[in-house]
Amino acid sequence: MDEQLLEHEVREMNERWADSFDDPEGMQKVAAVNRDYIEDHIRLECTLDALKEPEKITAEDCDRSVDAKSPIYIDEVRDGQWALAIDFTGSTRNDAVRQPKYAITINRLQTATAVYDTDEIRMARRPITQHLREDLGDALINAKDRVFVTNVETAVWFLFKDFDANNLTHGLNNTELNAGTATEVSVFKSAGAKAVVNAGTGLPDDTWALQAPRKTDFTDFQNAFNDRTGQQLIGASLIITNLDFNKTSDWTIEEVGFETVQNTVESVKGYRKFKDFRIVRTGKHRWYRPGNMYGFGPWTHLGRYFQMDNIHTFQDKRGTRVEKFAWGYWGLGFGNMASLKKMEFYSASSTPTYEDTISGVTVSVVRPLHEEHVIRNNRVDTGVWFPKFTSA
Numbered sequence: 001m002d003e004q005l006l007e008h009e010v011r012e013m014n015e016r017w018a019d020s021f022d023d024p025e026g027m028q029k030v031a032a033v034n035r036d037y038i039e040d041h042i043r044l045e046c047t048l049d050a051l052k053e054p055e056k057i058t059a060e061d062c063d064r065s066v067d068a069k070s071p072i073y074i075d076e077v078r079d080g081q082w083a084l085a086i087d088f089t090g091s092t093r094n095d096a097v098r099q100p101k102y103a104i105t106i107n108r109l110q111t112a113t114a115v116y117d118t119d120e121i122r123m124a125r126r127p128i129t130q131h132l133r134e135d136l137g138d139a140l141i142n143a144k145d146r147v148f149v150t151n152v153e154t155a156v157w158f159l160f161k162d163f164d165a166n167n168l169t170h171g172l173n174n175t176e177l178n179a180g181t182a183t184e185v186s187v188f189k190s191a192g193a194k195a196v197v198n199a200g201t202g203l204p205d206d207t208w209a210l211q212a213p214r215k216t217d218f219t220d221f222q223n224a225f226n227d228r229t230g231q232q233l234i235g236a237s238l239i240i241t242n243l244d245f246n247k248t249s250d251w252t253i254e255e256v257g258f259e260t261v262q263n264t265v266e267s268v269k270g271y272r273k274f275k276d277f278r279i280v281r282t283g284k285h286r287w288y289r290p291g292n293m294y295g296f297g298p299w300t301h302l303g304r305y306f307q308m309d310n311i312h313t314f315q316d317k318r319g320t321r322v323e324k325f326a327w328g329y330w331g332l333g334f335g336n337m338a339s340l341k342k343m344e345f346y347s348a349s350s351t352p353t354y355e356d357t358i359s360g361v362t363v364s365v366v367r368p369l370h371e372e373h374v375i376r377n378n379r380v381d382t383g384v385w386f387p388k389f390t391s392a
Contacts (some may be wrong), residue, residue: 007125010124011122013127013128014122014124014128015122017030017121017319018119018121018322021315021317023049031313031315033328034313034324035310035311035313036134037132037133037137038326039310039311041137041138041141042141043309045141045369046141046145047148047149047280047282047287048144048145048148048332051239053070054305054306054307055304055306056308057106057306057307058309059309060218061073061120062308063291069166070105070106070107071106071308072104072105073104073106073304073306073331074101075101075333076101077097077101077102077335078103078301078338079337080098081335081336081337082096082100082162082338083097083098083100083102083303083333083334084096084097084151084333084337085102085104085332085333086151086332086333087105087107087146087147088107088331088332088333089108092284094333096158096337104138104306104332104333105331106331107330108327108328108329109143109144109327110326111135111327112115113141113323113324113325114136114325116128116131116321116322116324118317118321118322121322123166126132132324134181135324136313136326137326139325140311142284142287145288148332149288149294150241150287150293151334155334156294156342158337159185159186159340160172160185163185163186164182164183167182171349171350172184172187172344172350173189173347173348174193174194174196174204174206175204175206176349177194178204181238184225186341186342187341187344188220188221188341188343189344190211190212190214190217190345191216191217191220192212192213192217193345193346193347196209196211196347205347206347207348208242208291208346209346209347210346211247211249211346211347212244213247215238217343217345220232220343221238221293221295221341222276223328223338224341224343225297225341226296233339234276234298234300235275235276235277235295235296235297235341236276236296236299237277237279237280237295237296238277238293238296239281239282239288239294240279240282240293241288241289241291241292241293241295242281244290244293244345245279245300280321291344291345292342292343292350293344294342295341295342296339297336297338297340298350301335301336302334302339303308303332303333303336303339304331304332304334304335305330305332306330307329307330308329308331309329310328311327311328312326312327312328313326313327
């Protein structure tokens, strides 16, 4: 949208934005416009929001706890299942619990203060909306997506180890699968990954080479939701990287049928249904690593995702210096962790206990983010620990 503006239109927009801070009424109007723009940008670009639109709640809908300063929402846990409440602030206090109810904390996410000079904005060739998108909108988006995918990753591996005693001391790779020392339960290998063999010995091999998704992978992934956990679930949606999904364009019409080929062609930001999955594609390979596909059951079984009120912004001007930051309140919880699945398109084990370099080979392009990693977001915060949890 911004890229289509002509240079004189950009200049006019930036001048109106800069001039608005000289008038209290104009300041209120630009604040409302900025809030709407940031909210729309998050709705369109956040992978988590593309997967599940947050339920809007108010403070009156929430509960209070002696253990938390923030509002909480108490929700039910599916009978006999593990539940996990996500902490968007990056706290390490998350716990997986097996109890009738659990508390979802409504966290505040706040950006760092962005500073603008009105003289520079007036002369800039970039629209002010691009600055708002990068400095405020993207900061909140990245914070949410980063924490979300890391908790999904740790949750599926928690279930992997909880289900089978062998899995406690083994990862998931071709060697383990063929030796019978690992069981696929919440994490699965693709058909292409299982077919990888050593060229010299002919034995199953464990490598980080990405294998193209096959049609049968989506069938197997759908069946995984109605298998070892004893639940009668279906796979409702999945997140797949553009790098992995683009390889499905190599499927022939004989493999998938002409109608299916048509239904899998869509813009990067869009989605189609395939094998009853609603497909959400992402190019955010910093958080969602290629080779890792995540599946989700219906949210009526999976959990709850809340947003309390709308986005808030603060702005102030001193001389030619404008300071601005934004914040919002979100809460997320998995009331049934068994509704989370993962498929890997490589044959090596990515159990998140290793470093990003193995025997001198960098594998961070593929290896999922580990809960112990620290990644700094120069916009949102000065450094956030990825959440980790233990069973209660």
